[in-house]
Amino acid sequence: MGEKAKGFFVTGDPLIYGADVSIIITLLGILVFLTYFKKWGWLWREWLTTVDHKKIGIMYLVSSLLMLFRGGVDALLMRMQLAMPNTHFLQSQHYNEIFTTHGTIMILFMAMPFMFALFNIVIPLQIGARDVAYPFLNAMSFWLFFFGALLFNLSFVIGGSPDAGWLSYPPLSELAGSPGPGQNFYIWGIQISGIGSLATGINFLVTILKMRAPGMKLMQMPLFTWSVLSSCITIIFAFPVLTVTLALLFVDRFFGAHIFTATGGGNPMMYVNLIWMWGHPEVYIVVLPAFGIYSEIVSTFSKKKIFGYKSMVFSMMIISVLGYFTWVHHFFTMGAGADVNTFFAITTMAIGIPTGVKIFNWLFTMFRGRISMTQPMLWTLAFIPCFLVGGATGVMLAAAPADYQYHNSYFLIAHFHQTLIGGVVFGYLAGLYYWWPKMFGFKLNDRIGKWAFWTWNIGFYVCFMPQYALGFMGMTRRVYTYGWDMGWAPYNMVSTAGAFLMGIGFVFQVWQILYSIKHGERDLTGDPWNGRTLEWSIPSPAPHYNFAHLPEVKSDDAWWDMKNHRYGAAVPNKMKEYAPIHMPKNSGIPFLMSACWFVAGFGLTFEWIGVGIAGLAGVGICLLARSFQRNTDYYIPVDEIKATESSLGRVV
Amino acid sequence: MIKPLLTVRLWKVAILAAGLLLLLSGCDRRYLIFNPSGPVAEKELHLIILSAVLCAVVVIPVLGLLIYIVYRYRDKPGNKAPYTPDWNDSKILEIVWWGVPIIIIGILGVYTAKTTYSLVKPPVEDVKPITIQVTSLDWKWLFQYPGQKIATVNYAEIPAGVPVQFHLTSDQMMNSFWVPELGGQEYTMPGMAMRLWLQADQPGTYYGSGANFTGKGFAHMKFKVVAKPQAEFNQWAKQVKKTAPALTEAKYEKLAEKGLAGKQTYSSYPEKLFTETIDRNGGKYMKPEMKHGGHDMSMMDHDNE
Numbered sequence: 001m002g003e004k005a006k007g008f009f010v011t012g013d014p015l016i017y018g019a020d021v022s023i024i025i026t027l028l029g030i031l032v033f034l035t036y037f038k039k040w041g042w043l044w045r046e047w048l049t050t051v052d053h054k055k056i057g058i059m060y061l062v063s064s065l066l067m068l069f070r071g072g073v074d075a076l077l078m079r080m081q082l083a084m085p086n087t088h089f090l091q092s093q094h095y096n097e098i099f100t101t102h103g104t105i106m107i108l109f110m111a112m113p114f115m116f117a118l119f120n121i122v123i124p125l126q127i128g129a130r131d132v133a134y135p136f137l138n139a140m141s142f143w144l145f146f147f148g149a150l151l152f153n154l155s156f157v158i159g160g161s162p163d164a165g166w167l168s169y170p171p172l173s174e175l176a177g178s179p180g181p182g183q184n185f186y187i188w189g190i191q192i193s194g195i196g197s198l199a200t201g202i203n204f205l206v207t208i209l210k211m212r213a214p215g216m217k218l219m220q221m222p223l224f225t226w227s228v229l230s231s232c233i234t235i236i237f238a239f240p241v242l243t244v245t246l247a248l249l250f251v252d253r254f255f256g257a258h259i260f261t262a263t264g265g266g267n268p269m270m271y272v273n274l275i276w277m278w279g280h281p282e283v284y285i286v287v288l289p290a291f292g293i294y295s296e297i298v299s300t301f302s303k304k305k306i307f308g309y310k311s312m313v314f315s316m317m318i319i320s321v322l323g324y325f326t327w328v329h330h331f332f333t334m335g336a337g338a339d340v341n342t343f344f345a346i347t348t349m350a351i352g353i354p355t356g357v358k359i360f361n362w363l364f365t366m367f368r369g370r371i372s373m374t375q376p377m378l379w380t381l382a383f384i385p386c387f388l389v390g391g392a393t394g395v396m397l398a399a400a401p402a403d404y405q406y407h408n409s410y411f412l413i414a415h416f417h418q419t420l421i422g423g424v425v426f427g428y429l430a431g432l433y434y435w436w437p438k439m440f441g442f443k444l445n446d447r448i449g450k451w452a453f454w455t456w457n458i459g460f461y462v463c464f465m466p467q468y469a470l471g472f473m474g475m476t477r478r479v480y481t482y483g484w485d486m487g488w489a490p491y492n493m494v495s496t497a498g499a500f501l502m503g504i505g506f507v508f509q510v511w512q513i514l515y516s517i518k519h520g521e522r523d524l525t526g527d528p529w530n531g532r533t534l535e536w537s538i539p540s541p542a543p544h545y546n547f548a549h550l551p552e553v554k555s556d557d558a559w560w561d562m563k564n565h566r567y568g569a570a571v572p573n574k575m576k577e578y579a580p581i582h583m584p585k586n587s588g589i590p591f592l593m594s595a596c597w598f599v600a601g602f603g604l605t606f607e608w609i610g611v612g613i614a615g616l617a618g619v620g621i622c623l624l625a626r627s628f629q630r631n632t633d634y635y636i637p638v639d640e641i642k643a644t645e646s647s648l649g650r651v652v
Numbered sequence: 653m654i655k656p657l658l659t660v661r662l663w664k665v666a667i668l669a670a671g672l673l674l675l676l677s678g679c680d681r682r683y684l685i686f687n688p689s690g691p692v693a694e695k696e697l698h699l700i701i702l703s704a705v706l707c708a709v710v711v712i713p714v715l716g717l718l719i720y721i722v723y724r725y726r727d728k729p730g731n732k733a734p735y736t737p738d739w740n741d742s743k744i745l746e747i748v749w750w751g752v753p754i755i756i757i758g759i760l761g762v763y764t765a766k767t768t769y770s771l772v773k774p775p776v777e778d779v780k781p782i783t784i785q786v787t788s789l790d791w792k793w794l795f796q797y798p799g800q801k802i803a804t805v806n807y808a809e810i811p812a813g814v815p816v817q818f819h820l821t822s823d824q825m826m827n828s829f830w831v832p833e834l835g836g837q838e839y840t841m842p843g844m845a846m847r848l849w850l851q852a853d854q855p856g857t858y859y860g861s862g863a864n865f866t867g868k869g870f871a872h873m874k875f876k877v878v879a880k881p882q883a884e885f886n887q888w889a890k891q892v893k894k895t896a897p898a899l900t901e902a903k904y905e906k907l908a909e910k911g912l913a914g915k916q917t918y919s920s921y922p923e924k925l926f927t928e929t930i931d932r933n934g935g936k937y938m939k940p941e942m943k944h945g946g947h948d949m950s951m952m953d954h955d956n957e
Binding site for chain 1: 682683684685686693695696697699700703704706707708710711714715717718721722725726727731733734735736737738739740741742745746749750753754757760761763764765767768769771772824825826828830832835836837838839841842843844846847859861862863864865866867868869870871932933934935937938
């Protein structure tokens with residue numbers, strides 16, 4: 001037993017022991033809290049079994065912020081190791097694990113769920129729907145993500161983390177390069193949550209196409225809805241590629257096949273191509289919704305219609321299609337030849353065109369508007385210069401022969417952090433500040449928010465601008481140490497200082513949320529920003545059924561139009577009679593089935609076949625159980641709707 | 653409202669200044685990319701500068717426009733700037749900002765294509781090139797000189813002013829061969845030989861490293877490329893031939909084990925070592941054109957393999 005436990009739990013590093021202790025204390029704390037306050041039933045009924053898109057959104061949000069913390073700590077550990085030459089803070093192995101988990105977590109377990117949080121919270125409200133098209137599937141998606149992320153994070157203390165980089169190229173990610181369970185954790189963590197992501201893509205595509213309020217034509221949809229639509233289309237085409245690729249990698253590792261190892265006649269270049277056929281669209285999957293968020297915010301806080309609506313829609317659609325034709329730019333240096341490299345260089349540059357157009361349209365939305373510097377707007381304004389420069393360095397990288405000099409250097413690192421933080425994270429944070437009152441019924445404190453904003457932003461430039469210089473100096477990514485001889489030390493030191501500033505920014509935000517829960521300005525109107533779209537026509541937080549009456553949409557900026565022309569929800573006393581509202585029932589199956597997936601994934605990770613089969617059998621039983629459920633919906637009676645509406649201050 | 657705006661402006665100025673500083677300090681030798689020491693790196697630098705300038709043509713005016721708009725149309729009482737809440741369309745403006753990027757990308761695209769095609773050819777046509785076979789191992793570099801029949805580990809000597817075609821492969825993990833002052837990188841992959849032209853114009857010592865992650869010892873995969881006048885290079889090769897030990901099969905196997913190594917020099921190597929390494933790593937399953945680095949087959953020098 002003693003010997004076995006030695007390999008099972010990760011040992012030998014004080015950092016890990018510290019983490020072990022804090023994990024155990026946190027778990028105990030949660031268990032004691034739930035038991036002492038008798039909250040187990042509440043947790044099960046209100047959260048674990050919920051199919052309400054708003055609650056699912058909040059759970060996504062909480063998980064993604066936790067993952068932002070974990071990924072951020074990873075980043076700070078790396079920066080500490082690199083602050084000075086020849087540091088012995090982390091060993092090579094530990095450093096390799098940390099950059100692998102940092103990348104994987106930030107993209108798949110932070111950006112994706114953060115995005116899904118905003119999908120869930122906003123989309124049904126924005127298109128005037130009472131839920132998503134498939135509420136049960138929606139809960140399923142969340143719990144698959146949750147358990148996938150849990151499995152991935154477990155590798156930190158049990159079995160050992162993956163260490164072959166966030167995209168795990170073979171041969172390094174094959175058995176010969178990465179023996180041990182770490183790489184299996186990677187495969188199963190992503191596989192399980194990946195099924196959930198694909199289902200979410202389908203769910204929201206159908207929701208947007210089929211569940212819009214009566215009268216809302218496609219070209220009257222808010223731009224955030226459009227951006228989600230384009231992102232979902234991209235998800236549906238890209239995620240199956242990821243699933244197949246990782247499944248093949250697993251076949252190699254588990255059954256000893258040679259799909260991606262050249263030694264048996266396979267081809268590692270196949271993997272590199274496949275993973276980027278998902279990987280490149282993936283960055284557009286996460287950035288498109290951010291573009292939608294900026295569009296909403298710029299228009300609202302300039303008090304002006306969005307400029308060039310058609311152009312905006314068109315450019316997003318081009319991006320989501322063109323996003324499939326650029327993947328080779330991630331490996332121009334793999335020697336595909338001049339024809340191939342030229343083709344992909346030009347498609348990559350071309351994708352900069354619609355992106356540039358969007359920036360002009362945002363600028364001209366502000367032009368002749370009235371710009372108020374609210375928190376969402378601050379993050380949007382910070383995004384524009386940041387993304388502009390990040391986009392420009394992207395075009396520079398797209399010039400294939402220039403890329404031979406940038407590839408895998410810190411220039412590349414600086415570039416993609418600038419687009420992913422400046423574009424995606426700033427966007428989601430802007431969206432978080434914007435829709436926070438709609439989620440929770442109060443605004444986030446302004447003063448602390450500004451501190452957070454400035455530390456984040458200054459920290460960002462201090463952290464990543466020196467990395468461009470480091471790239472020109474020949475520093476490659478994924479080195480855990482370097483010497484004094486290359487002159488890299490000062491820039492690395494500065495970069496580390498910037499990273500810590502960003503960390504402080506995050507701490508400010510946590511403080512801001514905690515502070516505002518108690519002292520935040522309450523939103524009693526449901527429309528705190530003088531909004532333009534339908535989510536602002538209902539109370540904050542939205543009632544369980546969202547809309548007591550489904551809105552009738554007559555134009556774009558539907559709510560703005562209603563307010564200006566005094567009709568619909570803008571004139572409460574002329575309301576029609578209420579009718580019972582048809583709603584889906586809660587279900588414990590998504591939670592249980594995903595837990596079974598977790599068991600299966602855990603078993604397959606350690607190659608404990610029995611456990612794996614037991615888990616998969618559990619999944620099958622859950623599927624069967626669901627197939628025989630007939631009683632899955634109910635009606636909210638009129639009296640209850642009346643009571644809810646009047647308690648929310650809406651006149652009956 | 654004025655105060656934060658001022659901060660925004662200062663912040664922009666600071667970024668611009670930092671950028672300029674970066675460009676100006678390019679003459680510093682530590683900025684390897686800005687110190688091209690051969691025609692390949694030079695071509696690549698030209699493209700880098702062209703792309704940076706073309707991007708700046710868009711970025712700088714847009715930054716200016718952003719500052720102007722945010723300042724002029726801020727929401728404060730008494731702001732006399734025009735306010736047109738329903739103005740949301742202008743064909744002319746749309747044509748301008750679809751058109752300008754298209755033109756810029758067009759220009760950059762042409763130059764990118766030209767440079768891409770030119771780099772698969774030897775940098776100069778009138779000098780007979782030499783070949784060096786490179787194998788990335790865990791975690792060291794082996795260089796074999798088929799012309800001189802000698803081999804080195806973790807350093808390479810080349811004649812200055814002579815185009816060098818590197819044949820790149822890997823025994824196991826996929827790496828990337830990069831000597832920034834001489835030119836951009838190319839992957840080393842198991843089971844095939846990729847080709848990369850580089851050339852040093854002047855004698856000197858140039859920094860090289862592995863650029864694609866290969867596990868535990870990756871950070872230590874550095875090497876020096878020493879360029880010497882042809883005569884000195886010949887002298888060196890002759891000296892190595894005379895004095896250095898031979899690289900035997902057994903020694904190679906030891907070298908290929910996971911671990912670090914210092915600089916080494918060998919007077920000979922098993923004749924078919926390079927092709928056998930390729931075949932053993934899967935080359936025997938590859939189509940010949942894949943195995944030998946694809947599209948520049950015409951440059952192949954069969955005698956050397």
